Amino acid sequence: MADIKQLPTRDQVNPKLTWDLTPIYQDGQAFNQDFDEVTKQINALPQLEGTLSHGAKELVKVIEAIMNTIRPAEKLYVYASLKHDQDTSDADNQALSGRTQSLLTKLESHIAWFEPELLAVDPATLDQWLKTETTLKPYEHYLRTITDNREHVLTPAAEKLLAQAGDALSASSNTFGVLNDADLEFPVVEDDDGGTVQLSQGVYDQLIQSTKPEVRKMAFKQLYAVYHQFRHTLAATLSGNVKTHNFEASVHHYRDARQAAMSANHIPESVFDSLVTSVNDHLPLLHRYVALRKQILNLSDLHMYDLYTPITGEPQLSYTFEEAKAEALKALAVLGPDYLSHVQEAFDSRWIDVVENKGKRSGAYSSGMYDTAPYILLNWQDNLESLFTLVHEMGHSMHSYYTTHNQPYQYGDYSIFVAEIASTTNETLLTDYLLKKYPDKQVQAFVLNHYLDGFKGTVFRQTQFAEFEHYIHEQDAAGQPLTAEFLSQYYLALNQKYYGKAVISDPEIADEWSRIPHFYYNYYVYQYATGFAAANTLAQRVTSGDTAKRDAYLNYLKAGSSDYPINVMQQAGVDMTQTGYLDQAFAEFEKRLNQFEALAKTM
Template sequence: MNKSKTLPKRSDVPAEYKWRLEDIYATDADWEKDVQKVKQLTEQIAALKGTLAQSGEQLLAALTLQDELLKTLDTVYVYARMRRDEDNANSTYQGLTDRATSLSTQVYGAIAYIQPEILSIPTEQLETWIKETKGLDHYRIMLDEITRYKPHTLSAEEEALLANMSELASAPSKIFGMLNNADLKFPMITDENGEEVELTKGRYTQFMESKDRRVRKEAFEALYATYGKFRNTIAASLTSSIKKDVFYARTRKYPSALYAALFADNVEVSVYDNLIATIREHLPLMHRYIALRKKLLGVEELHMYDLYVPIVPEVEMKIPYDQAVATIKEALHPLGEEYGRVLAEGFSNGWIDVHENEGKTSGAYSWGAYTTHPYVLMNYQENVNNMFTLAHEMGHALHSYYSNQAQPYTYADYKIFVAEVASTLNEALLMHHLLQTTTDKKQRMYLINYYLEQFRGTVFRQTMFAEFEKIVHEKEEQGEPLTADSLSAIYRELNVAYHGPEMVVDSEVDLEWARIPHFYRNFYVYKYATGFSAATSLSKQILEEGQPAVDRYLQFLKGGSSDYPLNLLKKAGVDMASPAPIAEALSVFKGLLDEMEQLLAEK
């Protein structure tokens, strides 16, 4: 697509660059039919309340009906939300999303009795039913998991009340999302050619990579000045989200919001703390990289808007979308013929929404429903970063594809802890391919710089985010007030510690917390760092061992939630209960840093 000064409308985007949501529902009328089906199934499952402890057959009937209900609800919700994501200003799909959200609240309110009723069944009786009731053994893993939640499950009435609060609890995230994606407008800035161009979140990365420092500074200041106008509003939405996290943790009798968030993955808090401690221990490597960046840019002061510009500015790597697709296919060849076939299908058969348009949700994600193939939302810009983002999201998509193919609906949805492994492994293989095939010394230095940036952004930066989340939740738990000023002060202190003495931490970046959507999905971002570390190890095994490692990895992709995340990863060949993989990843970072310094010495 041609770059213009303003974004195209959705209707102006060529069909070949749009995802095909018609694969979910051919028309909105078909969506309406499933909405009615969900309502009918909800009535049916509500009628079973109070009967689950009567017999194994009755329990099986409820669980089977629940699967059908939730599978249909997922499809309804995914379609509505993804249609809205195409253009957040489209009132039709705002309405469908609101209806799907309300419907979801009704459904989860209606099924809230199921878990408490299961927990009321004596363990011995439940075990007998599983053995004697044909088909109930399918739910053994689910039933064992429910039993694990027994200390944190309330009465049926209390569970119903919490379920009915879910729409209210999602308000902070929804308010931020609408402000961030639909209402927030950024000013025009002057680009490298002296032309006025609209600043967007999608273009911000491009401007941050500009060789012209004036452009970087102008984009940086314009972005944060815009967020600054709403700093108190966004602080209110974020602190409300944090309060919600703490409320749910306390209500369910968890020791802390962090413990509650990690409990779903059966991950100990020590894993989270080990990550922060290991990264803190290795911060001198990060400081060394910052000092190298300052030296190579030849600036007296290194500012936050200097963090993304390549430190090998002589190399221009403009990568059109079709070229990125071809490169990714070739780079992922070590994953085998079958993986390559599915990957090619995803690229050519309406899985991906490629380009930015007016009102479209920013960033990138992979999503979908069990009943259809996965989807990927992109806002593709023609640079190295976006090629890696595409490889990353297709890693998510194929993880979902394999899990959905191999697992029944009950166990198809893999845990968040392992969610970033497949995506980051794709990035590792792509980087390996590029470094193996690049003979130009300057391009190699450019790519090493990019890989160093991946470590900085995915391991160091996401761990800084994780530490921020830990601090602000602990302050809320201790009754300390959180305001725009206090959030900014905490965020500034972390930036100073992580970036070291050679970095000028500009006051604008104190507000960065105000534009991070992931903070509304509490204690999620640490998984980027752990996932990156696991992927570093697994990609190394695949490249060195070949087929045996590929087979283990594909089994991991097919695992869904049929086992706990740490167990699935251990079977694949990496032990994330230990800080060792984090340290191993940082040793790779050190090696890249060493090589970059050596290449520079040879110039």
């Protein structure tokens, strides 16, 4: 019997392919010293309660005391999270993450009085303070973001109680994370080469793209067999998380969880509704693409596990990580030399954790805070998808870099609504670069296929997720138990609506909800779709050759949270309160679908 390919343990990975966290903390002693100091600062914060009414100078003092505590606490949290995610099975890393989560819960409970006390200040008095106290002026927008939601903030005692319950309220989400990343045991399956490999999230993502139907079918069925075995537990964790969202929305006097989630970033709910309506109106385009996939693959039956393999056959483009870095720099050159210099800094300074190892968190992300580098987690495979993931996460990291280097701490982060726009703009630029670089029909077809798949997976699929997420929140609020059977029945029907009659919605896909981490993020997924659509417009502006449009894009990266997200995007050139950017995105999808169909006829 052939040897089974096993993931390396963390200590077996080449250090050059791991991130360097020593710039954050050299060792555990340095971490513990900061931890103890932050704990002291947190314990001192309640002494400031009751002082805001004393005047503008006291308000400045309180704001600075809170931010000077939150800032090092965030640093502790980022370090512990990165250590945890590089090996979730490591007991020391688990303990480190648990300590910092408890510390943040304590911090939240010790400052829960601040917003209610601020809102108790007469609005006219606050306006006067802002006019007369120059040291308060840098915090004006920060204060407005709080006072705009005045009717949704509770009494200091109530907010403190909710903050103290933070660990308990996040228990369902944390349980899912541990189960999904560390405890689920997946079987051994056959890979493309006929060998055996231990199935994992990363390996599944690779095998589901196999050009061999039997390989992707086996990976699909074996993965979902594991999730189906735990479907009742996973329904309980998802239900608990939804109940948390609905509870928090209710006690803060929001109509529902969606309103609460979108109000946090001052996003009109019409943005969500317009997305769902527009995507549903354009489902015939998805059905057409799915039918084309079935035709080109020459399959009598098209299954859900056939939706990720390249239609054009074996990938014509593959990259080692070193090769991918060079391609990323070329693709992103249109953003200018300053942007490229910081991308190179990320490569040279080991901001990226590259390869999959045993216990490592699945997927990919960019993470950091004001005083750390914007680190990137990958689970690298030598394929085009990993190159796209690299430039996607680099978009996040460069967004963070520009924000933290151009904004004060109070505006040194950005809302999740604008976060996905920077990353997907990078993906769109990479697509344009590859189509221009390779005139060969096979490569053109492969890149177009990748674009169409990316659109399918981001605009259509994430909107499908958004519909599901909103539905289960509504159903829970109406008293419907979110059992595994209920969730699977609705999800299967939704999947059938989205993909149409050309694809068989295999029974396993009914359990897909059980393995999606983003359903625990509270109305996050719709922003992938809106972000992709907005990125389409921004990429066209950047590649126009107009340096003013490129600079407007870079100014968006620099804006952080210094203005409301909708306003930031309007200044960058996209009005997301209107549907024009969605219409433009679907027009681009149809254009490239036409190009792909024409190429397919000549090959």
